[in-house]
Amino acid sequence: MPAHNLHRRSTRSPGGGHQQGTPRGGYRYQGTPRQDVAASQALEIRELLAQQRRMISLKSSRLRALVSELNERVAQAVCDGAKVAAVARAAGVPAAKVRSIGLGKDGLFPSGQPAGEQLRAIAGVAEELAAVEAARAAVERTRTQLLADARRLRLLDEYQLASVSGLKHDEVRKMTRGAAPRQAP
Numbered sequence: 001m002p003a004h005n006l007h008r009r010s011t012r013s014p015g016g017g018h019q020q021g022t023p024r025g026g027y028r029y030q031g032t033p034r035q036d037v038a039a040s041q042a043l044e045i046r047e048l049l050a051q052q053r054r055m056i057s058l059k060s061s062r063l064r065a066l067v068s069e070l071n072e073r074v075a076q077a078v079c080d081g082a083k084v085a086a087v088a089r090a091a092g093v094p095a096a097k098v099r100s101i102g103l104g105k106d107g108l109f110p111s112g113q114p115a116g117e118q119l120r121a122i123a124g125v126a127e128e129l130a131a132v133e134a135a136r137a138a139v140e141r142t143r144t145q146l147l148a149d150a151r152r153l154r155l156l157d158e159y160q161l162a163s164v165s166g167l168k169h170d171e172v173r174k175m176t177r178g179a180a181p182r183q184a185p
Helices: 003-008 037-079 084-091 095-104 115-153 158-165 169-177
Strands: none
Touching: 037 084, 037 095, 037 115, 037 158, 084 095, 084 115, 115 158, 115 169, 158 169
16 A cells, blocks of 8 residues: 555554544544633743842842941041941941941052042942832732732642742741731722
């Protein structure tokens, strides 16, 4: 029998019926099954919480870098003879902290920069630090709301929420205990 007629051959099985998956076989549904709504919501919550975790991590890393830079600038300004009260105002921290930062850094030499320029740089770093802290706090509030919504809808249990968010399960419980669920607009 020629090769081009192979698909027309009868595909009877020894038992008498047709083999499944052949042209004469039974119908096979090839569409996509409906997704479970709860499973898709749980997946969405997992993705959002993972994104929040990454954002908090990035903001925390930036905060550490800014705190380090602010401390170095404050110590350099104190070493250069800038007034502690002026440095404290520019940095937005108490004068006692400025003194302890200034005394804590050894091996600094006078930079020769004017005090006004140093104070402007310190104020700029302090403003950026405050902005990053506010952004991180906003992300943490969003994460808390997501955790509360997921827990209220019972899409994920505390342990699953903890693993996705990077928190301990008892922290998840404490954070979501008093959080009111989000109201639909």
